[in-house]
Amino acid sequence: MWLFPYVGNPPHGLPTSKETRRRIAEYLNLYTGGVPEEFSFIIDYDYRLTNIQVFLKDMEADTIRSVLKDTKEFIANNWETGDVSLLMGKGDGTFEKQITYKAGEWPRSVITSDFNEDNRQDMAVVNGWNNNVSILLGEGDEAFQSEVEYKVGKNPSFLCSSDFNSDGKCDLAVSNSGSGDISILLGREDGSFEAAVNYPTGEKPRFIVSSDFNGDHKSDIAVVNERSNSLSIHLGKGDGTFSEAKEYETEEQPRFIASGDFNGDGKIDLAVSHWVGYLIAFYINEGEGSFRREEDYWIACNLNFLTSSDFNGDGRMDMVFSKYGESSVSVMMGKKEVGGEARVKVLGEEVGEEEFRGAELEWMQVTEVHPFFEKPIDYKVGMEPRYSITSDFNKDGWQDLAVVNNITNDISILLGNGDGTFQSAVTYEVGNSPNFLCPTDFSGDGKPDIAVVNEGYGAVKVHVAGGLAGVVGAINEELRSGMVSNITQISLIVFLCCALMLRSLVGAFIVLVSLFTRVIVTYGVMGFIPIPLTMYTTPIASMGIGIGVDYVIYVLIRIQEELALSKNHDIQEATIKALNTTGKAVFYTVMAVVLGVMVFVLSPLKFQMELGSMIALIIFLNGLGAIALMAPIVYLIKPKFIFKKNVDINKI
């Protein structure tokens, strides 16, 4: 039912060019050479594409145009492509109303830092569709300098900042989910960045963190690859370059990484949450930048996100995560004493380690007791929390929690009590589909602010083409772009030919003037009648521009000739003679051709009638120009090539 109508071969034997087909295909983000398997259905298996079939009552030009116009109008007014909201903190845990800043198409994440070292926070936003990172340098007081964009790989998703080349400047690392690599942008002193250098990682890299994993005081990078189900560790060499990535297997669809010392050995460990894997996997740092996986935490649910922080100030890492479909976040505190045997419940019944390790009951397993963490406590927030950050928003010395709620379009602030528990959430409205947030202090008043990225509907792009009507649209676009270049080319050719043959630039210019007069009048008449510029009328319009100079050239050369023959070099006498000879011939021709071509009015095909009348019109204007426009121009300009004496007309 939703099969693509055609991409390779348009219907009705319409002989569109390869280029036109490529354009149509590009509209649909396809490329010709057959329909790729995943596009054979409008709705593909992972729900990436869908369509509206609009049923039109006719295929007239106006109908297609009006539907196109309506669609564009709707999208312009209703399809917010995303922005960044800033919430200025008052210092007591409450926030001012949001201020929004325009971002690129599909902003996905943001970090703030002081890139140009002016003690004001700057902002880097990742734009998923634009394949770039925009840098907004802060000027304090909620104001930013105009953004500067840096190209990265395809569909960048997340970014982190660190000093990768040990020069004391802030650098950026971006994961590019479309191109399967990470981009390193090395910072300069003035807040600008070097061009991105890309390092390959797994397929569809997503969350990215940087830290020193091997204890060499150089920043390393860890990134999870959602499609290749792996965790890649890129060890930094300290000069901005990275050694080849080390890959660790994860469960299905790893999405977020939380870093921190989970087992209390002083080295940075990693925790990875999965979308389909239903567990948090711990990767314990063995030093030297290598990791071993142990003590999985079973949750039996898709996980939205995972972050870590120390809420109660006991020096042990605590963790925040959120289960898909539940409007809450779970906070689990790190155990004071690491250790104890893990216990797991399967379908509510506790089982021993041997039993659950061997069983294929993954989605039903829930960790009851874990060596690193206490049991989680749930806190109510908005719908579908996507990410959380910690900061001391009310300046009471205890870490607080801010959660971004994707569906309810707000953020929830949970103020910490200092013992690892939180007060109930207070919400603040942000933009459309918020996805990510980061703590900052833009105003520089020491009161924490929050920057929130709103995806809007930017994650979905609308293409207005396809179907029979789409083919027509593509042809028209081709015509539109072809038209201007066509007129330019023809004018150039006419100018060159005439300059060469008349041996005069002024002469060529006069011919060009008559040409433009006729082009404009012809198109003007087409506009008034109206005859639309289509595949059918374009060649005639072009042709008309060309044949339009014929009579003009004849008349010009005759005036030149008669003036040379004239004894007292009288322009009036020469003009009278020229018009009575060549001019008369032009008059005959115009009569014969115009009336001859006018029989096309009898054609059963509408476009042939239009063509016939166009040719007649062009020839008529050509004759009119030759008879009534050339002589006055020659008389007023008095060009040298006509007025030079003793022209040898036989010298050709």
Add this chain to the structure above:
Amino acid sequence: MQRKLTPIFILAIVIMAALLYLAFRSKRGVLFPLLAAMISVIWGLGLLGILGFNLDPMASIIPFLILGIGVSHSVQIMKRYYEESSRMDSARDVCIKVISVLAVPALTSIITDAFAFATIITVKIRMLQSLAIIGSLSLLSIVFNVLVFIPCCLSFFPLPKKTNLESSKPNGILTKIAVLSTERKGAWGLLVSFTILVIVGIIGTSMMQIGGRAPGAGAFYHDADYAVQTRAIGEKFPGAITYYLVFEGREKNAIKDYRIQRKIEDLQKYLKKNPKVGGSLSLCDFMKRMNVVISLCR
């Protein structure tokens, strides 16, 4: 269609012949221009066949164009031939004079015609590209037929009688225009009127529609059978003529998001307001029905 086109073509030739006779009042004045133009037309059609292009509705205009342009240039040659005949006595001398004097304007204008037509090749639509090739080649053949063929033929004929040179008498209107355009006021007057014409043209150009024809439908008159039937089908059975709006999400399941679905539905409702839209169908319509069924079954 071709059956209907042939009589039109013949009618066009008859009309042109009649007007040419009125102009020159001689048999050769009618015969040679039409003959020269027809040779180019036949060459053009022959080329069409050799290159394997079809005489589609687009290409069917080529004969008319070539005929018109061929006749225009031939008339210039014939006119000059009659003029020079009144001054010279040898048919050979007359023909040499005609060729030498008209070579520059004829070559310049035909070459520019051919090149101008050839530039259509840059519009990347195949139908137009084949038209450009054939059209420009047949135009170039006019150079031969007009500058070589006609004078050659004429050189075999005795010169026309000097009394028969009706066409070289001065014409009142043309003389008036010539006088007008070589006087200061008159010349400016003519220029100003052309400028006004251009301004009106610019206004018209801004109103010009670009494209919009669906294949087939718009090529016919509003009341042609095909057009009437297509409209009737489109009106009664929405679905015959479809237009696709494609939504592409970068992320898996992006378009499954209920907010996106709601937007899509909003767009459908918005489009429905357009009187020319009969209806629309999207995943939302199916999802809504599926939800109803699932809820009822529970």
